[in-house]
Amino acid sequence: MNSTDSTDTPLLISDEDGIRTMTLNRPAARNAVNLALATAIDAAVTELDERDDLVVGIIAANGPTFSAGMDLKAFLRGERPVTPGRGFAGLVEAPPRTPLIAAVDGPAVAGGFEIVLACDLIVAAENAFFALPEVKRGLVAAGGGLLRLPGRLPYHLAMELALTGKQISAADAANLGLINQVVEPGTALQAAKALAAEIAVCGPLAVATTKQILQDSPSWTAEEAFSRQSDLCDPVRSSVDAVEGARAFTEKRSPVWTGR
Incomplete structure (x- = not known):
């Protein structure tokens, strides 16, 4: 638009x-x-x-x-x-x-x-x-x-x-x-x-999740902080973009993000 x-x-x-x-x-x-x-x-x-x-x-x-x-x-x-x-x-x-x-x-x-x-x-x-x-x-x-x-x-x-x-x-x-x-x-x-x-130039899923953690984590207790962070990070870690980021790094090229 x-x-x-x-x-x-x-x-x-x-x-x-x-x-x-x-x-x-x-x-x-x-x-x-x-x-x-x-x-x-x-x-x-x-x-x-x-x-x-x-x-x-x-x-x-x-x-x-x-x-x-x-x-x-x-x-x-x-x-x-x-x-x-x-x-x-x-x-x-x-x-x-x-x-x-x-x-x-x-x-x-x-x-x-x-x-x-x-x-x-x-x-x-x-x-x-x-x-x-x-x-x-x-x-x-x-x-x-x-x-x-x-x-x-x-x-x-x-x-x-x-x-x-x-x-x-x-x-x-x-x-x-x-x-x-x-x-x-x-x-x-x-x-x-x-x-x-x-x-x-960074991965869109990683960027959005990073913002969310920085924004929400001050209200988390110390006991729950890492588990709540994992709940947000795990889908990013298993995403197509995470694989692409690692592959692009090893192949010495710029990643092509899909947001998936």
Whole structure:
């Protein structure tokens, strides 16, 4: 599935070399999320998980703002930008099994920051900043920001950002380990694609399972950790791709993955 560059299309989609790039395309509205955009993201990440030829996804944005969060004009009209099962932006409550990289050029605030936090890797331009200003509007950051931020930043700093709505710069976020790379303005997508390419050459089953273990294991007890890990790893170890990976290594060639 590939979308053309049109402002009538809220989400642009491009698939290449195992990478799906999903570009928020409401620049006139600062890429605020309405129901149409949320529905498009839901469909795009659902298909991302279903496709054997796609190993990693990128979420980027057109225009000078990554996303201003929920479309408040649509909210006042009674619209809620949520989808069944995935929640706000068709993403935050149930991100895909496939790893996601956020390519952030410009501000990512409110629900925009929560979209970023739902991703597994974050590349941000020097001019990017992040904030959860919901409390300033009499709202609560209920799109995953309050749930995810304490696990990514020191507790007291997460509390300060959430209670005051203060901004954090890309540079400060990188120093705190919140994001992976800080790059020059206008190059976040290019850098995210380079990072995605490093993932895309790996086995898709192994990549998805590795993400799942890293994501789920903090809630496992020490007694169950290895058995639960084995339950996830054993199907990968017995897969066609595992045989192909070993054979390609011995034959000194690049593997041809099938996702099986």
